[in-house]
Structure formats: C-alpha cells, structure tokens
Amino acid sequence: MFRKMRRNKQLMSQEDTVNVMDRCTNGVLACLGDDGYPYAVPLSYVYFNDKIYFHSAKAGHKIDAIIENPKVSFAVIDEDTIVSAEYTTYFRSVIAFGQARIVEGDEWQSAFTALVEKYSGDQPQANKQKEIGECSQAYLIAIDIEHITGKEAIEYVRSR
16 A cells, blocks of 8 residues: 555664654645645644644644645655765655544643643643643544555665
C-alpha cells in the first residue's frame, strides 16, 4: 500500500526515526482541503504511545479537512544543514501516514498531559494541571500511524 523508499540505504532505523519524532517540536500536517486542494499546516505535536497528537480549535480549515477525509501525512525535519561546497544539504526527516481522529476520554487526558510535558515540563505541576483543564474546550487530534519512515543524507550513512 505504501511505497518503499527508493534510496533505501538512507532509510533510518525505527529507533532513530522515533528519536527524531521525540526530539522535534514541530511538523507539517498535510490533508485534503477545500475543493480538492492539498492543505498543509505547521503545528506543534507530541509523539506518544506510537501516535502523533496535536490540539486544534473546534472550527476551521484543519478540523473540517480531517472530518471530511481522515487520511493524512505528517512530516518533520530534524536537520537541514546547507553544505554549499557540495551543492547539497545534510538532512534528517520523518514522514508518517495515518488516519486522524478526535481523541476523547482517558486517552485525551494522558495525551494532553504528554503534550503539556513536552513543551512546559519545567513548569509547576499545579500550573500544568490548570492549563490542561483550561484546554478542555479544544480538540485533541490523534494520528494513528499506519506507515512511518525516516530518511537521512547519504553522508550520515557513510560516516558510520
């Protein structure tokens, strides 16, 4: 169903792919938008329990697109170093494909807590709990990952 990476020597291990997902703080969600146009939007996320989670307003282009067609992709760029003398960049990136859905119940609580911990883990616990409570009016969206790959510049592969 999903294509194999053409340059498979550059395929990152599952462990390295997860590490990229854990350390990065933003990615680009791509979905099918209005009138069949692609809609790609940068957002903050957390990779938690083998899923990607992000919050969303309950109205707008992003949530409308997800409700209309839950098939999405999500891309993260971990590194992109320009190497002008070689006319290239040294990069690491990840792309995931899956189905997006609105999260509810216990999953909402644990995933939103993980999101808050990722971005505000150094804040007092009482403040974090207050913030989580105040965000109960927002949607939390999960991407149930069906396929995920990481790719890195061939120069990183050769240096090992």
